[in-house]
Amino acid sequence: MVKVLVIAEHDGKRLNASTAKCVACAAAIPGADIHVAVLGENGERVAREATSLAGISKVIQIDNAANAYPVAAVLAPQIAKLAAAYTHILGPSTTFGRDLMPRVAALLNVNQISDIMQVLGSHTFKRPIYAGNAIVTVEAPAGHPVVGTVRMASYRGVDNTGKAATERASIGVELPKHTRFISLQAGKSDRPDLQTASRVVSGGRALGSSENFGIIFRLADAIGAAVGASRAAVDAGFVPNEMQVGQTGKIIAPELYIAIGISGAIQHLTGIKDARTIVAINKDGDAPIFEVADFGLVGDLFKLVPELEQALKS
Amino acid sequence: MDKILVGLKRVVDYNVRVRVKSDGSGVETDGVKMSINPFDEIALEEALRIRDRGEAREVVVVSIGPSDAQQQLRTGLAMGADRAILVETSSAPDPLTGARILLEMVNREKPDLVILGKQAIDNDNSQTGQMLAALWGRPQATFASKLALDGTKATVTREVDSGLELLEVDLPAVVTVDLRMNEPRYVKLPDIMKAKKKPLDQIALASLGISTGAVASVTAFEPPQQRQKGVMVSDVAGLVAAMKDKGLL
Ligand SMILES: Cc1cc2nc3c(=O)[nH]c(=O)nc-3n(C[C@H](O)[C@H](O)[C@H](O)COP(=O)(O)OP(=O)(O)OC[C@H]3O[C@@H](n4cnc5c(N)ncnc54)[C@H](O)[C@@H]3O)c2cc1C
Ligand SMILES: Nc1ncnc2c1ncn2[C@@H]1O[C@H](COP(=O)(O)O)[C@@H](O)[C@H]1O
Numbered sequence: 001m002v003k004v005l006v007i008a009e010h011d012g013k014r015l016n017a018s019t020a021k022c023v024a025c026a027a028a029i030p031g032a033d034i035h036v037a038v039l040g041e042n043g044e045r046v047a048r049e050a051t052s053l054a055g056i057s058k059v060i061q062i063d064n065a066a067n068a069y070p071v072a073a074v075l076a077p078q079i080a081k082l083a084a085a086y087t088h089i090l091g092p093s094t095t096f097g098r099d100l101m102p103r104v105a106a107l108l109n110v111n112q113i114s115d116i117m118q119v120l121g122s123h124t125f126k127r128p129i130y131a132g133n134a135i136v137t138v139e140a141p142a143g144h145p146v147v148g149t150v151r152m153a154s155y156r157g158v159d160n161t162g163k164a165a166t167e168r169a170s171i172g173v174e175l176p177k178h179t180r181f182i183s184l185q186a187g188k189s190d191r192p193d194l195q196t197a198s199r200v201v202s203g204g205r206a207l208g209s210s211e212n213f214g215i216i217f218r219l220a221d222a223i224g225a226a227v228g229a230s231r232a233a234v235d236a237g238f239v240p241n242e243m244q245v246g247q248t249g250k251i252i253a254p255e256l257y258i259a260i261g262i263s264g265a266i267q268h269l270t271g272i273k274d275a276r277t278i279v280a281i282n283k284d285g286d287a288p289i290f291e292v293a294d295f296g297l298v299g300d301l302f303k304l305v306p307e308l309e310q311a312l313k314s
Numbered sequence: 315m316d317k318i319l320v321g322l323k324r325v326v327d328y329n330v331r332v333r334v335k336s337d338g339s340g341v342e343t344d345g346v347k348m349s350i351n352p353f354d355e356i357a358l359e360e361a362l363r364i365r366d367r368g369e370a371r372e373v374v375v376v377s378i379g380p381s382d383a384q385q386q387l388r389t390g391l392a393m394g395a396d397r398a399i400l401v402e403t404s405s406a407p408d409p410l411t412g413a414r415i416l417l418e419m420v421n422r423e424k425p426d427l428v429i430l431g432k433q434a435i436d437n438d439n440s441q442t443g444q445m446l447a448a449l450w451g452r453p454q455a456t457f458a459s460k461l462a463l464d465g466t467k468a469t470v471t472r473e474v475d476s477g478l479e480l481l482e483v484d485l486p487a488v489v490t491v492d493l494r495m496n497e498p499r500y501v502k503l504p505d506i507m508k509a510k511k512k513p514l515d516q517i518a519l520a521s522l523g524i525s526t527g528a529v530a531s532v533t534a535f536e537p538p539q540q541r542q543k544g545v546m547v548s549d550v551a552g553l554v555a556a557m558k559d560k561g562l563l
Contacts, residue, residue: 072456073447073454094475095472099444099454102445105441106413106445111530113530115438129341129438130438131332133331134334134341134535134537135537136532136534136535137534138530138531138533139531139532139533176451179483180482181479182469186477234494235493242475242477247435247438248432256557266331273541278541290546291543293543294545295544295545295546295557296545296546297546297548297550308550311550
């Protein structure tokens with residue numbers, strides 16, 4: 001029996017889109033019976049939302065004041081206890097899952113399979129290494145639970161036509177008090193979410209300042225796109241860290257990615273490999289970004305981007 | 315605090331474009347430049363700054379790997395670490411075994427703080443710090459971009475998908491660092507000379523009595539799908555037409 005537990009990611013109010021992608025990955029495991037665990041303070045609303053994830057048979061709602069904000073050291077022992085009834089425990093390869101799941105894996109005495117991009121069998125997976133420069137097939141040891149994180153850019157979320165039931169559970173484990181959540185300073189934006197947007201416009205070091213970055217935002221708004229950035233642009237303080245795209249930022253798979261004033265360093269390209277179409281604007285015709293771009297335009301971004309914005313608006 | 319332990323992994327330098335061998339048996343690592351994992355360099359830099367501010371007495375660097383990893387430990391000593399430990403293994407272990415070995419080092423050295431990289435750029439696992447914290451039963455603060463110490467506590471700024479999170483942890487704790495934490499110093503020639511005299515202990519893995527658990531095996535290597543180079547357009551009108559043609563607008 002293959003029983004998969006998917007750990008839901010949420011902010012206490014809404015389910016993160018990453019959960020539907022984890023369920024999609026779980027559903028690719030032959031014969032999987034899939035449950036989703038919602039650990040929260042008062043997870044009713046999130047659990048209800050989760051019941052509609054297609055392909056799952058049950059939502060397990062675990063309420064505890066200590067779960068108000070996801071702290072890995074607090075969540076991991078609860079999940080490790082739940083895990084006894086499952087063959088597979090999956091979480092998203094977002095900062096939430098990347099923080100939490102290895103702690104769960106260690107408590108279960110196994111290594112984690114990080115960044116699953118394809119399921120080949122119940123214990124056989126493909127994952128990228130060396131910033132995506134190689135893809136390996138890994139075989140998890142038989143007879144042990146499989147703990148994995150799911151690479152977000154590799155899966156489309158399942159739809160919300162499901163009708164699973166919710167079961168409330170309480171888990172009797174001692175929870176540590178040595179780690180305390182203080183605050184989250186979240187960027188507020190009414191633009192589409194970078195990780196799920198179908199269109200993304202990104203700017204690089206060439207923008208030169210946060211004021212100049214405004215032209216990227218205006219172009220994005222003209223086509224309803226999310227905004228991203230290269231590490232150089234984030235490091236220089238033009239935009240906040242959550243906008244970084246790449247190996248150490250967000251790995252995304254939009255339909256359309258427009259890279260502006262970004263050279264195309266390998267660590268940046270790691271983040272956009274799965275984009276369906278890449279457009280690049282750069283003044284250097286030899287910039288490596290043009291090696292992967294479907295459409296390239298050479299020239300000064302300060303002239304071309306406003307022109308493009310006008311053309312797309314009209 | 316007394317002591318900070320820093321993990322330094324020897325990895326293929328981040329500038330090397332790694333390629334899968336044509337027979338699919340692995341990646342080409344012969345003759346390529348090896349370096350300290352870039353995140354670990356940042357971890358060490360942070361530890362050194364803490365010590366140099368007078369908030370810690372000693373910084374110890376640990377590497378688990380083949381004897382060649384001494385080079386990276388010497389670089390760490392040249393950067394300013396006080397002591398180095400090499401746990402000698404035939405190749406770098408899986409994350410769980412690595413975490414068990416680090417736990418043994420923690421039990422011997424009793425550090426107040428362990429700083430690791432958020433991930434090793436070869437296997438991109440991003441597991442070791444979290445696993446060490448779990449096995450040790452201590453706090454973890456991963457993907458840190460800022461670290462402030464206050465007696466028996468640390469306040470850590472973490473780079474998370476939605477922004478910046480502030481976490482308070484009791485010490486001892488494990489912190490894994492992200493790239494924006496600091497800018498590592500350059501090593502100067504006199505420092506390299508001085509580093510030759512600093513202690514570097516070598517410990518054989520067998521002497522630790524750590525058994526490796528069930529490990530996932532890699533059964534195949536393949537290159538990623540390559541994107542094709544597309545077309546160059548000559549102006550904005552051409553770009554808009556091309557995008558419309560492909561149904562993108
Ligand atoms: C371990 C590690 C992890 C990393 N992770 C990431 C990551 O997650 N994401 C990431 O992005 N980077 C990452 N990097 C950094 C990466 O190596 C590059 O340094 C970075 O991507 C460069 O950003 P950039 O393209 O904006 O800047 P540059 O490389 O400086 O490129 C700027 C480009 O702008 C062009 N330009 C300049 N002026 C104009 C103009 N007026 N009009 C048009 N074009 C112009 C130039 O021709 C150039 O191509 C990582 C590095 C390391 C070591
Ligand atoms: N063989 C090793 N020797 C020393 N430190 C290591 C080793 N493997 C992992 N680490 C530490 O753990 C971090 C995360 O590694 P990983 O879990 O492999 O991505 C690295 O950045 C190092 O700080």
